[in-house]
Each structure stands twice: as C-alpha cells, then as structure tokens.
Amino acid sequence: MLVSLHASPYHQDKPAERLRLLEEHAQDTQLPIVYVNTIGGQDELVFDGGSCCVNASGELQVLAPYWQAGLMPVQLLQTSATVWEPQPGEIDPEVEPEESLYCALVTGLRDYVNKSGFEGVVLGLSGGIDSALSLAIAVDALGPNGCRR
Incomplete structure (x- = not known):
C-alpha cells in the first residue's frame, strides 16, 4: 500500500484531476493508495482536504469531506501475507x-x-x-x- 501525504493546493477541477491521477497510479503500481491532503489557507495557497483511498484497481473506496478537517477511517482486509485491501467505506459527496x-x-x-x-x-x-x-x-x-x- 502507498500512503501519500500531500499539501496539494486547490484549483477548480482539482478533485476530478486528483482522482484520475490516483486511479492511474494505483493501476500502474497495482497497489492501493491512501491519499492524505491538508486543509486550510497558507499565504496565497488554499488546501481543500478531500483525503481518500483507492484500491489497487484505482476504484474509490473512501472519500473524506472537502473543506472540513476531521478523521476518516479506512478499513483494511489482509488478503494474503503481504496484501492489504481497503474496504468500501464512507464517500462524502463532491462539492459543486x-x-x-x-x-x-x-x-x-x-x-x-x-x-x-x-x-x-x-x-x-x-x-x-x-x-x-x-x-x-x-x-x-x-x-x-x-x-x-
């Protein structure tokens, strides 16, 4: 599993772009990805949150709310000695x-x-x-x- 800690600045269409990239990277590596993004403002940058988890096929399993700090659990199921598979969880609706x-x-x-x-x-x-x-x-x-x- 890959864990990716980010401070990815917001811009319009960023959520869709982010999910597309995560899907591609998960499929390329055949590994699930937990993507953790910060939230808040820092000087001229603004961060939208939207932390998430995709499985090894790139399918969205968990999506935290945008524009809100908080915790979003990701449940993992061990399918073999070296493979952990994220289970479907909460998916917060995308913001317009x-x-x-x-x-x-x-x-x-x-x-x-x-x-x-x-x-x-x-x-x-x-x-x-x-x-x-x-x-x-x-x-x-x-x-x-x-x-x-």
Whole structure:
C-alpha cells in the first residue's frame, strides 16, 4: 500500500484531476493508495482536504469531506501475507464547483486573518452585488463581529 501525504493546493477541477491521477497510479503500481491532503489557507495557497483511498484497481473506496478537517477511517482486509485491501467505506459527496470556490474564498480569508493576528477586516460597501458577496464571505469566514464597515 502507498500512503501519500500531500499539501496539494486547490484549483477548480482539482478533485476530478486528483482522482484520475490516483486511479492511474494505483493501476500502474497495482497497489492501493491512501491519499492524505491538508486543509486550510497558507499565504496565497488554499488546501481543500478531500483525503481518500483507492484500491489497487484505482476504484474509490473512501472519500473524506472537502473543506472540513476531521478523521476518516479506512478499513483494511489482509488478503494474503503481504496484501492489504481497503474496504468500501464512507464517500462524502463532491462539492459543486461554485460552492467549492466559495469555500476556498472563505477558508483563505479566515486563515489569513487569523494566522496574521488581525482582529478582523474593514469593508467599504457600495451596495452592489460585489459588495454583498464580499460581506457574505467575510461574515462566513470571521463571524458577524469580525467585520467592520
């Protein structure tokens, strides 16, 4: 079994790309892969989580939630003295592209503000749709008391 520890930055379509690559590598090596990805913001990078496990054929067996820290168990069955096969487990539904982008913005802002030690953010609002979206992101990231206008 391969265990792959990652800090793979988010970009749109990353989940599908990641699963395709894991499928190819598992089939090439004929080994199951446990892929562990970090979550959160670090400077200009944002990480989406989405840790998972594929079997030796590249079939998805377990998929952790995107944009949430947590533990996701992977059960292994020993099929011979040297072979361990991951068993089907929880597969969290994939996040829609728009929701994923929104989560990336919220996560990036929250972690940047918190890790920088800022007390909050100051927003200048014009009343347009862009101001409304900026305010929604800030409130979701920092709560209603973390925003000043």
